Amino acid sequence: MKPFHIFLAICVATIWGLAYVATKIALGSFSPPQLTALRFLIACTPVLLLPRPNVPVHMLVAIGLTMFTGQFLLQFFGIANGMPPGLASVVSQTQGMFTVMLAMLVLKERPTARQLIGMISGLVGLAMIGLTVGNGLTIVGLLLVLASALSWSIGNVLLKRLPPVDMLHLMVWMSLVPPLPALAISGMTEGLSALPLALMTAPWQAIASTLYLGVVATVLAYAIWGKLLRTYTAAAVTPFALLAPCVGAVSSALVFGEQFTNLRLAGMAAILVGLAIVVVPLDKLATVCLPRLRTGKNTEIKVSKQS
Template sequence: MPFRDMTLAAFVAVVWGLAFVATRIALDSFTPAQLTALRFLIACVPVLILPRPNLPWRTLVPIGLTLFAGQFLLLFFAFTRGMPPGVASVTQQMQVFFTVLLAAIVLREIPTTRQIMGMVTACAGLAAIALSVDADLTWLGLGLALASAASWAIGNILVKRHPGAPMLALMVWLSLIPPLPALAVAAAFDRGPSLPTAIAAATWAGWIAALYLGAVATVLAYAIWGRLLTRYSAATVAPFALIAPCVGVAGSAVAFGEAFPPLRYVGMALIVAGVAVTVWPVIGRRKGYQPLAR
């Protein structure tokens, strides 16, 4: 991979890592359900120029509900229920292992020895994080974040059944699906102002963060990532995604002064190491697993 494309891959990973910081900022202006709806209302604008993938709505809707609506509703609620952004950027990587497990059950794809080693390492890291639960990291927040990762993994499996779909067009058209269920959740559970009122009252930081999540972290990042995946093997591109949790932890430390007990840092390091063992390419072996990244 030439330096230019390596730079683009690293750029996308940085964008996805900073999305956790942007989410925390945006949640000061919007509820989790409102932010989910707004993110994808922004992201779906390109449907005006991109043709719909050759997939029926009965295929698109379950993917959109799991890969986007379920994942981000659960993740954004986790932020408001005791899940620090830095930790969330790492625990979300558990979707890699959930996907491997689901692929083994649903698609009969037997995990390799490397994948099993990676899962064991990451589970040890998750246990270390669980042992560090305290006032800033709650069991509810951790559970919601893991449920978010599981929803992401289900979406990965559904997308995996349609490998020929154009990635950018698919992501944009899938963005039409989350706003309705997100707005329904907002109507049922939000006790504050409606989305139009929240939009009008949002701070400039909240607006920039929401635009970043919809336009940059979703549309632009997926456009670049999808282009790279058409030019190089998944095993070549996948390791760059490991930059995202590192950026998420560092960005949260700078933006919010996050500092964690040593055991939690050990746990996060083990999860990243487990993902690295799972997705890093091995010369002479088959291509590594490529998740749908942030």
């Protein structure tokens, strides 16, 4: 990858990591369904300029309900009910393991030995985190964020069944789906006047955080990510997403003073290692790094500079 594109990939991962901090701030003024509705009402505004992608409406709605509505509504409820944002940024990444499992069951894809090892590592890490419930973490919050990751993974599997499509157009048009169910939940549980009242009384930090989630973390970040995926292979781009939970954990510790016990840190590390094993193509990396060993002409290993 070109240095500038590497920089962009790091920026996107940083944006997504900081989104967990923004979510915690915004939830101080808005309920989970209100924040879900606001995030995607903001994110869907470019539909006025962008044509609808060549995707059947039922698939657009199905992916929007799982990848966006289910993922973020459940994630926001989880953070609002005892899941620390830094820990949420890591646990959410179990979607990678869930995606492999669902692809195996639904698409009949056979997982590789590397993917199985990665999933086992992730599940062990999740079990270790589960043992820390009560230390600033609730079982309800943990289960809600896991449900969020599962919903995300279902959206991933549905997305894999689509033909090639412009990712920015798809993400913007998918953003039309979450506001209606989120507003319906808010209206039924909080009353129709709750959202306007929350908007009028919210401090600027909450408004800024909501705009960040809608404009920066959704439209801008997905636009850049989609451009990178169209320019390079998924194997080259997706490993950068591993930076997002690291940024989320560190930023939450700095902003909110979130603390991590040794057991929780070990569990987070196991999840990230498992995810890395699943998404990073180690066999291809070995092919690039050790070409001299395979030629048999000499045993010298030469390190070359890569841009």
